[in-house]
Amino acid sequence: MDNTATNLTQLGQLAQAAETQLAQLSATQRNDALVQMAAALVNHQDIILDANKRDLANATDLKQSFVDRIEAMAEGMRQVAQLPDPIGKVDRMWKNEAGLMIGQQRVPLGVIGIIFEARPNVTADASALCFKSGNAVILRGGKEAIQTNIAVSGVLRAALNEISLDENAIQLVHDTSHETANEMMALTDYLDVLIPRGGQGLIQHVVQNATVPVIETGAGNCHIYVDEFAELKMATDITVNAKVQRPSVCNSAEKLLIHEAVAADYLPTIAKSLQDQGVQLRGDARSQALVPGMIAATDDDWDEEYNDLIMAVKVVDSEDEAIAHINAHNTKHSEAIITDNYQNGQNFLQRIDAACVYINASTRFTDGFEFGFGAEIGISTQKLHARGPMGLNELTSTKYIIYGDGQVRK
Secondary structure, eight states: OOOGGGGGHHHHHHHHHHHHHHHOHHHHHHHHHHHHHHHHHTHHHHHOOOOOHHHHHHHHSSSOGGGGHHHHHHHHHHHHHHHHOOOEEEEEEETTTTTTEEEEEEEEEOOOEEEEEOOOOHHHHHHHHHHHOOOEEEEEGGGGGGHHHHHHHHHHHHHHHTOOOOOOEEOOOOOOSSHHHHHHTOTTOSEEEEEEEOOOHHHHHHHHOOOOOOOBBOOOOEEEEEEEEHHHHHHHHHHHHHHSTTSSTTTTTEEEEEEHHHHHHEEEEEHHHHHHTOOOOEEEEEHHSSSTTTTEEOOGGGGGGOOOOEEEEEEEEHHHHHHHHHHHHHSSSSEEEEEHHHHHHHHHHHOSSSSSEESSSGGGGGTTTTTTOOOOOOESSSSOOOOOOOTTTGGEEEEEEEOSSSSOOO
16 A cells, blocks of 8 residues: 555554554464564565665665664564563552442553654664554654665564554555655544654654644753762763763763862863763853863753764852753753762752653663663653653553442442
8 A cells, every 4th residue: 555645544544443453462462473573574684675775875864774773673573572561451459439349451552653753773663662562553754764664664564464463553654745744743533642753853843733642752952960079980981971872862961060169170071081082062151261172152052952972061059050950951851960969869859850860870871671661662751641761551541440249329
């Protein structure tokens, strides 16, 4: 079927029908299907690699071949198959005064739409997580990796078809136009939730324009605050790791705040360690005075998510100032304090408004695998439904199940 904008309604109808079947499958059937799909990725990697070569030839934004990632995607699917099944789990159960047994049970969300940018591994990762949690998925990726996405989704759909399961549990929109994305944002009759994956521009466009309920993910203007009671080596190691280890991702640190009591002693050392790793530093006047050659930060820098080897630096007079600055400029993703003072650490934990708040650890740990969830669909930065790394449990909703023995309300 031609998955174009004119067929979005049809895609939605097919997804709803597939989700009905998927919700009835046992955990064993879903796990076996995931293993089958993982094997198909490896067995048909020539198709995927050929498609990826075409994408690489057509787009300057794709810098790496997919060669070393197909097995990683397959292994990710196998790992998802090994995770505990969320569907049917009863979170709690109690008896009310009328003698009714009332339970809260996990159920699939239904049909999940995902709008994402260039990374084609999202096609496999999201398909695995949605399938395991009993949800059908409609994926809409960017034009930069469309051939790879078509190949990956085609292999997964064929694998489902081979074991007599509805291939429409996984669907990809082939039309990558903005008009199609906008139409998908309004597919309220068929999509139960929409999840954007990508840069801040994409995420905000979806949040501001979608009529389908949205789970906001991803954008990360993350901060490291070096408190006056921080230990220098720890502060240096954590800051460098949070910025340098993988600067293009949403949980890398973009800003460094440092208490004025230790700035003169600590900042030159931390700055040199960052600069030795190729990080460009942009600072306020006090930071510039302590680190010769540092570029002046602009007002825009404090809100910027660089996704690059760039970091803005600010000297603050107190923890209160650090907290106020972070809450005014962050994206509610991940924030960290480096301190040996218990009370300061607890104060930071309680007052910072973010999905993940750390004491003496790198923000790079905000990740589904690192949190023990096995995988994630993204990092939710909002407060409704889910917050933080979204694993299988966060791709479910609940319903109440009630057992009675003849009760009527008086």
